[in-house]
Amino acid sequence: MSDPIVKISGLNKWYGEFHVLRDIDLEVKKGERIVICGPSGSGKSTLIRCINALEEFQEGEIVVDGIELGPNLKHIDAVRREVGMVFQSFNLFPHLTVLDNCTLAPIWVRNIPKKDAEETAMKFLERVKIPHQANKFPGQMSGGQQQRVAIARALTMNPKVMLFDEPTSALDPEMVKEVLDTMVDLAEEGMTMLVVTHEMGFAREVANRVVFMDAGQIIEANTPNEFFASPQHARTKLFLSQILR
Amino acid sequence: MTDIASPSFVRHDLVNERPAPVKTTGFIGWVRTRLFNSPTNILLTILGALLLWFTIVPSVRFLMVDAVWSGNDRTACLAENAGFAVGACWPYIQAKLPQLIYGFYPEAERWRVNLTFVLAAVLLVPMLVPRLPAKGLNAGLFFFAFPVVAFFLLHGGGIKGFGLSWTAGLLELFDDSIIGAGNVLLNLSKTSAVAPLLWVIGNLIVLVGTAIHWLVFPLIWLRDQIQGSGQSVWVDFAVTTAVVCLIAFFLGGGLRTGWRALASSFATFVAIAIVIKLMGLDHGGLPIVLTNLWGGLLVTLVVSVTGIVTSLPIGIALALGRRSTIPLIRIFSIAFIEFWRGVPLITVLFFATYMLPLFLPGNFTVDGLVRALIGIALFTGAYQAENVRGGLAAIPRGQGEAAAALGLSWWKTTSLIVLPQALRHVIPNLVNSFISLFKDTSLVSIVALFDLLGSLRASFSDPKWSTPSTAFTGFAFAGIIYFIFCFGMSRYSLFVEHRLNAHRRN
Numbered sequence: 001m002s003d004p005i006v007k008i009s010g011l012n013k014w015y016g017e018f019h020v021l022r023d024i025d026l027e028v029k030k031g032e033r034i035v036i037c038g039p040s041g042s043g044k045s046t047l048i049r050c051i052n053a054l055e056e057f058q059e060g061e062i063v064v065d066g067i068e069l070g071p072n073l074k075h076i077d078a079v080r081r082e083v084g085m086v087f088q089s090f091n092l093f094p095h096l097t098v099l100d101n102c103t104l105a106p107i108w109v110r111n112i113p114k115k116d117a118e119e120t121a122m123k124f125l126e127r128v129k130i131p132h133q134a135n136k137f138p139g140q141m142s143g144g145q146q147q148r149v150a151i152a153r154a155l156t157m158n159p160k161v162m163l164f165d166e167p168t169s170a171l172d173p174e175m176v177k178e179v180l181d182t183m184v185d186l187a188e189e190g191m192t193m194l195v196v197t198h199e200m201g202f203a204r205e206v207a208n209r210v211v212f213m214d215a216g217q218i219i220e221a222n223t224p225n226e227f228f229a230s231p232q233h234a235r236t237k238l239f240l241s242q243i244l245r
Numbered sequence: 246m247t248d249i250a251s252p253s254f255v256r257h258d259l260v261n262e263r264p265a266p267v268k269t270t271g272f273i274g275w276v277r278t279r280l281f282n283s284p285t286n287i288l289l290t291i292l293g294a295l296l297l298w299f300t301i302v303p304s305v306r307f308l309m310v311d312a313v314w315s316g317n318d319r320t321a322c323l324a325e326n327a328g329f330a331v332g333a334c335w336p337y338i339q340a341k342l343p344q345l346i347y348g349f350y351p352e353a354e355r356w357r358v359n360l361t362f363v364l365a366a367v368l369l370v371p372m373l374v375p376r377l378p379a380k381g382l383n384a385g386l387f388f389f390a391f392p393v394v395a396f397f398l399l400h401g402g403g404i405k406g407f408g409l410s411w412t413a414g415l416l417e418l419f420d421d422s423i424i425g426a427g428n429v430l431l432n433l434s435k436t437s438a439v440a441p442l443l444w445v446i447g448n449l450i451v452l453v454g455t456a457i458h459w460l461v462f463p464l465i466w467l468r469d470q471i472q473g474s475g476q477s478v479w480v481d482f483a484v485t486t487a488v489v490c491l492i493a494f495f496l497g498g499g500l501r502t503g504w505r506a507l508a509s510s511f512a513t514f515v516a517i518a519i520v521i522k523l524m525g526l527d528h529g530g531l532p533i534v535l536t537n538l539w540g541g542l543l544v545t546l547v548v549s550v551t552g553i554v555t556s557l558p559i560g561i562a563l564a565l566g567r568r569s570t571i572p573l574i575r576i577f578s579i580a581f582i583e584f585w586r587g588v589p590l591i592t593v594l595f596f597a598t599y600m601l602p603l604f605l606p607g608n609f610t611v612d613g614l615v616r617a618l619i620g621i622a623l624f625t626g627a628y629q630a631e632n633v634r635g636g637l638a639a640i641p642r643g644q645g646e647a648a649a650a651l652g653l654s655w656w657k658t659t660s661l662i663v664l665p666q667a668l669r670h671v672i673p674n675l676v677n678s679f680i681s682l683f684k685d686t687s688l689v690s691i692v693a694l695f696d697l698l699g700s701l702r703a704s705f706s707d708p709k710w711s712t713p714s715t716a717f718t719g720f721a722f723a724g725i726i727y728f729i730f731c732f733g734m735s736r737y738s739l740f741v742e743h744r745l746n747a748h749r750r751n
């Protein structure tokens with residue numbers, strides 16, 4: 001039960017000459033919720049995009065649920081099947097209805113019959129509380145609704161880990177809450193989550209650990225209480241003072 | 246306080262509804278607000294009206310009022326016989342209509358052309374109406390079955406073998422060309438400076454060729470046995486059916502889930518058998534009509550439909566190739582696109598018709614019409630590639646990433662996510678190219694193919710119908726025909742665009 005489901009060791013990545021990720025080590029246990037924060041450009045997005053091989057890396061190793069993802073990205077497909085991702089800009093498929101967005105991957109990746117896939121999709125759309133919008137197109141919905149569809153779409157693949165890259169930062173303030181509520185529900189159901197966010201309220205309420213990144217390194221990781229009450233690093237203190245105000 | 250509670254601009258009783266002033270609604274209102282609302286617009290309106298007056302009125306006069314509607318030869322369309330300045334000479338079109346539609350296609354065989362037109366319409370119309378079901382089957386019939394049937398209908402002739410013979414033939418050709426290349430190298434090695442190297446490579450290639458020869462030998466032996474039997478087509482057909490059905494069965498999932506694939510491939514072969522039997526392909530088929538006898542609208546439609554249907558896949562493949570991360574594919578695509586875009590279509594047609602035969606090996610001939618078809622398809626394909634690339638560039642990177650994150654492969658991402666969106670963006674450009682292709686088909690008349698325009702011009706030289714208005718009538722008629730097709734395409738594309746872009750409307 002306490003085996004790490006995601007294990008990152010000695011991860012190094014360069015963009016050309018630029019060293020974005022430096023010696024990252026991180027273990028995520030099953031059911032653990034990790035919030036990653038840090039200043040802009042510190043490599044948070046790059047890190048979680050490495051976990052489902054949207055970015056390649058030059059050194060180190062990532063193991064997801066026992067599947068090894070080395071620098072040659074051998075088991076890409078197997079890893080991606082276990083990992084769901086939610087993007088800042090939703091990235092729903094605009095030419096497909098909400099329902100089709102949610103059934104596409106189950107049908108074409110997992111070869112599930114259309115009818116079953118639609119049933120599952122409706123179940124998840126109910127969980128994110130938008131079943132009655134199933135036949136709308138994404139362009140006809142609000143940002144918050146779109147992001148909830150994106151979460152449902154990722155869940156239809158039954159991922160073991162969910163990655164969130166600033167899921168609320170493209171949203172108007174009043175929609176942030178509906179998306180965060182959905183994520184809290186998900187956390188309560190025991191989903192393993194890695195969340196890049198600046199929503200410190202969410203971090204306090206949900207996270208098991210808060211990881212702070214700066215200049216491509218993890219410079220602090222602690223429980224939310226400790227992290228907010230007594231940050232160790234000067235850089236962390238500065239960041240918190242700016243973000244909490 | 247009372248001042249604020251009931252100021253003078255607050256109404257105490259409701260105002261009854263009144264009709265809008267006459268001046269702003271209805272026809273008069275429209276005229277006032279749209280046509281005569283400012284000095285500039287008054288000027289433009291008057292100019293427009295004058296333009297209409299000077300174009301529409303003479304056209305109607307020429308085509309209808311002053312036209313001659315019946316007659317047997319040129320005398321009916323001469324001013325001295327008709328008694329007025331003659332406009333269009335319609336009896337001439339009537340007399341020449343068969344030539345304009347079929348060219349020199351033998352009269353007794355013209356039913357085959359008509360049947361092809363009917364088949365095309367029967368398959369095309371249901372495909373274009375979105376509400377009708379079975380689009381997959383319909384598209385399959387139109388894009389794959391129809392071209393083959395149309396070929397045997399229009400051209401005629403039969404088949405001597407089936408899948409097995411064709412495969413054997415292809416492999417044999419492939420093998421022969423390998424051995425041929427090896428022998429050329431061996432010959433070169435006798436005179437060249439790098440003789441030993443060439444000798445080694447040549448021998449290696451011949452060796453590979455011989456090995457392949459022994460590999461495919463059983464197949465060729467089987468082919469020869471079948472050809473020797475009386476019912477070669479049907480034996481070959483049965484063997485092919487069995488092999489393909491079995492492959493479909495196992496690819497479909499074997500004993501558990503393969504039955505559907507087995508049934509559908511078997512049904513396909515039964516349908517093919519029926520077509521072969523109906524058209525008598527197994528014993529010679531219909532009498533052959535060589536393509537140099539084809540002409541008129543038939544050639545225009547064959548060339549344009551083939552061009553339209555083949556150029557889009559070519560364009561998509563090239564556009565994807567141009568964005569590929571594999572350098573060889575990318576360079577090939579860029580070179581191909583730039584080459585075809587850099588030369589005029591006339592050059593392409595000339596090259597395909599007169600120069601290509603010089604480059605092909607002696608006994609290898611390609612029909613003149615087919616050469617023009619290939620040239621036009623590749624030429625338009627290069628243009629479509631750039632259109633499609635424009636659409637691909639408009640798709641945000643996040644779309645591909647989201648699909649990848651869901652585990653979709655490159656092929657599935659491209660065909661389910663990227664292309665459907667990209668093509669929707671560029672429907673107007675694609676159709677634009679289709680329309681210009683349709684009109685460019687008239688260029689084939691310079692390489693001795695008589696399309697609609699070519700047949701028309703040929704008919705001008707008939708002394709029986711030479712009158713002052715013959716040429717005008719002919720061009721007006723051709724213009725109307727071209728316009729009907731192009732306008733139809735344009736309207737249909739608007740309809741499709743509107744329908745497919747439903748998701749962009751709120």
Ligand SMILES: Nc1ncnc2c1ncn2[C@@H]1O[C@H](COP(=O)(O)OP(=O)(O)OP(=O)(O)O)[C@@H](O)[C@H]1O
Pocket residue numbers: 015018020039040041042043044045046047
């Ligand atoms: N494709 C790329 N090529 C070159 N450099 C890149 C590329 N993508 C990101 N970078 C750089 O890598 C660094 C880390 O980027 P990343 O997107 O991971 O930051 P982040 O922590 O997510 O920041 P933010 O909070 O702004 O999203 C940045 O300095 C960025 O400029």
Ligand SMILES: [Mg+2]
Pocket residue numbers: 044045046165166
């Ligand atoms: Mg980021």
